[in-house]
């Protein structure tokens with residue numbers, strides 16, 4: 028069967044869903060295709076369920092801080108309400124009917140099926156029953172296929188029932204012990220959640236430190252917090268094999284050390300869903316790690332790509348940002364082109380670790396004349412009076428030649444919120460001289476930004 032339309036949106040992550048909705052509302056004949064759930068990884072297996080877990084774990088940690096500050100507490104942790112909220116409130120038991128209806132109400136044709144390019148403007152969709160429909164899109168195709176958990180080539184791993192983010196957000200009973208492979212954002216957040224719910228966690232990171240892309244100062248504050256939560260953090264490890272027998276996982280390290288646990292979570296990066304998308308039919312490389320796009324998100328004639336596969340930051344806010352720009356281009360409207368000099372990111376550990384723009388090392392690698400300023404949050408008035416849980420750091424990176432911040436990091440309670448101030452400064456290239464003339468309310472956490480600016484010299 029062959030069908031004419033204006034636009035096919037292939038993959039409905041957060042950005043694809045929003046773009047398909049906007050294009051349909053603007054009157055285009057839109058075919059919106061997803062092989063799994065409309066909305067993608069974020070609402071069902073990513074941001075939303077993981078942050079519900081984080082919220083619960085943070086409450087436990089805050090309760091434990093009452094002692095010595097505001098009296099005494101005794102808290103009995105229970106996973107049941109967390110699992111219930113995720114299943115019932117966040118994901119409706121991993122059912123996307125509400126999202127499908129919302130998109131259909133906007134005027135799009137919503138299909139559950141696997142899409143594949145079959146030439147410029149042509150997409151073949153294979154429905155779950157095997158029926159294939161070919162769509163010819165007059166205006167073009169938007170690709171938003173996202174990523175899947177990377178499969179590690181570790182001996183024995185593939186034969187074990189390990190968890191990825193897909194399984195861990197559906198857990199109803201916590202294990203006694205857990206090994207986590209990968210100290211990126213997923214590994215760090217889930218590790219802390221599990222530890223705070225009483226699971227004995229070992230975190231194995233191949234790189235020299237966890238959260239490697241963050242400033243070293245930020246990464247070390249989070250690593251210390253995990254250790255304080257009882258986590259065994261092992262960085263710089265090489266994993267030589269994994270096995271599973273009698274309900275126990277055994278992870279053997281290159282130096283001969285062995286780690287046993289009831290469960291294993293692999294959170295060691297993502298693989299882009301580009302390999303089976305028919306990219307070769309439009310002259311693109313299916314083995315690429317990312318799709319090259321211009322500042323309007325064009326990957327070719329009548330072809331746009333948005334989200335994680337563009338390689339500009341695997342975050343929901345990047346997918347949504349790109350979605351709005353690509354939609355304008357699809358509709359032939361003008362607007363600001365995409366710019367990535369101030370992409371913010373927050374790892375929702377406690378303390379939260381936020382960053383924006385360049386790290387000190389990235390700025391130096393670009394040959395900028397770099398000045399940095401740092402300040403420990405616990406030495407600020409607010410950090411000190413906050414007491415337990417008030418640890419953190421603020422670091423600013425200045426391009427001294429231009430007198431503007433090109434990067435900043437904030438680790439601390441609500442670090443992601445404090446980051447907003449610095450994200451604006453980096454985005455709008457507010458002169459450091461102007462930032463120095465601001466009045467910073469006393470005693471807020473964000474007032475410590477002034478101390479970090481002072482430290483620039």
Ligand SMILES: Cc1cc2nc3c(=O)[nH]c(=O)nc-3n(C[C@H](O)[C@H](O)[C@H](O)COP(=O)(O)OP(=O)(O)OC[C@H]3O[C@@H](n4cnc5c(N)ncnc54)[C@H](O)[C@@H]3O)c2cc1C
Nearest residue numbers: 038040062067068069073074142172173334335341342343
């Ligand atoms: C555990 C976890 C926690 C996270 N936490 C955060 C966070 O706190 N903040 C944040 O900003 N980001 C977070 N992320 C990242 C965030 O989920 C992604 O950046 C976000 O989902 C955007 O991805 P995307 O738009 O590229 O597509 P995705 O959300 O990956 O969706 C892609 C969609 O395309 C579909 N698809 C793929 N191939 C095909 C095909 N051939 N045919 C049809 N459909 C196809 C898939 O089924 C999927 O629904 C987290 C991720 C994980 C895994």
Ligand SMILES: NC(=O)c1ccc[n+]([C@@H]2O[C@H](COP(=O)([O-])OP(=O)(O)OC[C@H]3O[C@@H](n4cnc5c(N)ncnc54)[C@H](O)[C@@H]3O)[C@@H](O)[C@H]2O)c1
Nearest residue numbers: 209210211212213214232233234294295296341373374375
């Ligand atoms: N709060 C957030 O915004 C948030 C939270 C979770 C995920 N995310 C997004 O999802 C993406 C995927 O997250 P992720 O944590 O899976 O990936 P990641 O690529 O960010 O981190 C993976 C980590 O695993 C390590 N690793 C790789 N192979 C290993 C091995 N064999 N043994 C031990 N360690 C190994 C890497 O060195 C790295 O530190 C991230 O890039 C991020 O953009 C964002």
